[in-house]
Amino acid sequence: MTVDNTAPxxxxxxxxxxxxxxxxxNGIDLDVKQGDVVSVIGASGSGKSTFIxxxxxxxxxxxxxxxxxxxxxxxxxxxxxLYRTKVGMVFQQFNxxxxxxVLENCTVGQINVLGINKDEATxxxxxxxxxxxxxxxxNAKPHQLSGGQKQRVAIARALALNPxxxxxxxxxSALDPEMVxxxxxxxxxxxxxxxxxxxxxxxxxxxxxxxSRVMFLDKGLVEEEGSAEQIFNNPTSQRTKxxxxxxxLMK
Amino acid sequence: xxxxxxxxxxxxxxxxxxxxxILFKGACVTLLLAIVGTIIGCIIGLAxxxxxxxxxxxxxxxxxxxLLKCEKWILYAYVEVFRGTPMIVxxxxxxxxxxxxxxxxxxxxxxxxxxxxxxxxxxMAETVRGGIDxxxxxxxxxxxxxxxxxxxxMRLVLLPQAFRNILPQIGNNLIxxxxxxxxxxxxxVTELYFAxxxxxxxxxxxxxxxxxxxxxxxIMTFTASRLLRWWEGKMDGPSDYELIEYDPMQDPCGHFxxxxxxx
Numbered sequence: 001m002t003v004d005n006t007a008p009x010x011x012x013x014x015x016x017x018x019x020x021x022x023x024x025x026n027g028i029d030l031d032v033k034q035g036d037v038v039s040v041i042g043a044s045g046s047g048k049s050t051f052i053x054x055x056x057x058x059x060x061x062x063x064x065x066x067x068x069x070x071x072x073x074x075x076x077x078x079x080x081x082l083y084r085t086k087v088g089m090v091f092q093q094f095n096x097x098x099x100x101x102v103l104e105n106c107t108v109g110q111i112n113v114l115g116i117n118k119d120e121a122t123x124x125x126x127x128x129x130x131x132x133x134x135x136x137x138x139n140a141k142p143h144q145l146s147g148g149q150k151q152r153v154a155i156a157r158a159l160a161l162n163p164x165x166x167x168x169x170x171x172x173s174a175l176d177p178e179m180v181x182x183x184x185x186x187x188x189x190x191x192x193x194x195x196x197x198x199x200x201x202x203x204x205x206x207x208x209x210x211x212s213r214v215m216f217l218d219k220g221l222v223e224e225e226g227s228a229e230q231i232f233n234n235p236t237s238q239r240t241k242x243x244x245x246x247x248x249l250m251k
Numbered sequence: 252x253x254x255x256x257x258x259x260x261x262x263x264x265x266x267x268x269x270x271x272x273i274l275f276k277g278a279c280v281t282l283l284l285a286i287v288g289t290i291i292g293c294i295i296g297l298a299x300x301x302x303x304x305x306x307x308x309x310x311x312x313x314x315x316x317x318l319l320k321c322e323k324w325i326l327y328a329y330v331e332v333f334r335g336t337p338m339i340v341x342x343x344x345x346x347x348x349x350x351x352x353x354x355x356x357x358x359x360x361x362x363x364x365x366x367x368x369x370x371x372x373x374x375m376a377e378t379v380r381g382g383i384d385x386x387x388x389x390x391x392x393x394x395x396x397x398x399x400x401x402x403x404x405m406r407l408v409l410l411p412q413a414f415r416n417i418l419p420q421i422g423n424n425l426i427x428x429x430x431x432x433x434x435x436x437x438x439x440v441t442e443l444y445f446a447x448x449x450x451x452x453x454x455x456x457x458x459x460x461x462x463x464x465x466x467x468x469x470i471m472t473f474t475a476s477r478l479l480r481w482w483e484g485k486m487d488g489p490s491d492y493e494l495i496e497y498d499p500m501q502d503p504c505g506h507f508x509x510x511x512x513x514x
Contacts, residue, residue, distance in 0.1 A: 081399065084395065113398040157399075
């Protein structure tokens with residue numbers, strides 16, 4: 001496959017999604033370039049999660065296109081699973097494989113999907129587990145971990161596949177307040193290291209501090225998009241202003 | 252021969268000495284049929300359950316979608332037919348049917364294994380389907396998100412978890428099979444019931460012999476049930492929720508403390 005390095009990593013064009021009669025997304029466009037950290041914000045029911053789930057085809061888009069390095073995903077990849085290893089996913093509910101240890105969670109994809117040998121996979125997994133501060137827990141089962149720890153392992157699991165983009169669907173929404181910090185620390189570090197990410201989040205201060213761009217979704221449409229500075233300090237749309245006024249964003 | 256006993260327990264003891272060996276052999280045949288039948292049945296059930304839960308993917312060609320529909324329909328028919336007819340009748344139809352229609356003279360034992368297996372398979376197929384469906388949707392999504400295909404997801408993530416959930420039902424099936432193989436006496440499989448009937452017929456001591464039979468059946472089923480319980484417990488692993496060691500990142504009083512031991 002020829003790779004066009006100047007093209008955005010992922011482009012979303014006119015993405016629509018409806019569940020039966022109900023239209024959730026009404027045509028969304030987004031370009032994610034190498035090194036971008038895009039935060040997707042918006043009220044509940046605005047289609048944020050549906051949007052991010054469409055990007056890796058967990059939900060099949062009803063219309064529009066997802067383009068990977070200049071080529072529509074369905075043309076660029078013979079099989080969706082191959083594409084999905086390029087875009088890691090972190091879920092709100094962690095979704096660690098309950099029947100596996102922490103280490104196995106991080107190696108199973110490498111070994112079975114990418115065909116990497118076990119030693120190599122273990123090495124990579126350990127590297128990322130250390131990165132998220134979970135290297136001491138390799139033999140623990142998910143039920144022995146706290147929420148924040150689970151989410152950190154889930155991040156390591158996604159990173160172990162060496163994805164080009166990491167999608168995060170409200171990574172801290174299911175956590176107790178005192179555990180939000182540890183997960184955001186990890187994500188902030190990843191952002192500093194230049195990992196490309198698309199993050200759906202309700203943590204406004206976090207979105208303001210880490211994102212290179214922010215997309216505000218409202219009723220399945222992009223209401224406003226721009227740099228974090230622009231969206232949080234000088235929003236132009238009234239909807240965005242109303243939405244942001246509910247958060248106390250004083251430094 | 253020793254003198255004819257007069258009391259109930261005298262008879263039981265007498266018959267145990269006389270026919271204990273035959274009853275023991277019968278019990279072995281029963282166990283063999285039940286265990287092998289349950290294992291093969293589980294394998295059939297797993298296979299059917301996996302196919303039944305393949306999602307209908309609109310990206311696939313019309314032909315492969317049609318093929319999948321046909322497969323599902325055939326498996327559905329199999330489950331309904333074998334769940335919906337008594338095993339005793341299936342044994343008769345299969346054993347005598349094979350003989351008269353296909354001229355296949357299968358041994359009663361083979362027919363027995365066959366009937367028990369496909370019967371258990373039909374029940375297990377539904378159990379497996381339920382077991383797979385009962386697993387949190389997030390597990391499937393995570394498997395898909397790390398790039399697994401349907402069969403990898405089944406083998407690595409869903410079945411290991413579903414298996415633990417359906418273990419009690421597998422135990423149920425084993426116990427039912429231990430008891431229900433008794434119907435195979437109609438095709439003269441020499442299992443425990445068949446052996447008991449033969450033994451009882453000699454002295455016309457039906458009550459005493461079947462009392463013994465009853466005890467033997469109960470010992471078998473009770474042992475099976477205890478063993479399965481033990482296995483379930485073993486699969487669950489240790490139940491302590493204690494965290495393995497101090498996690499500096501989890502400390503809300505500060506991130507990455509330099510020396511966690513100092514606290």
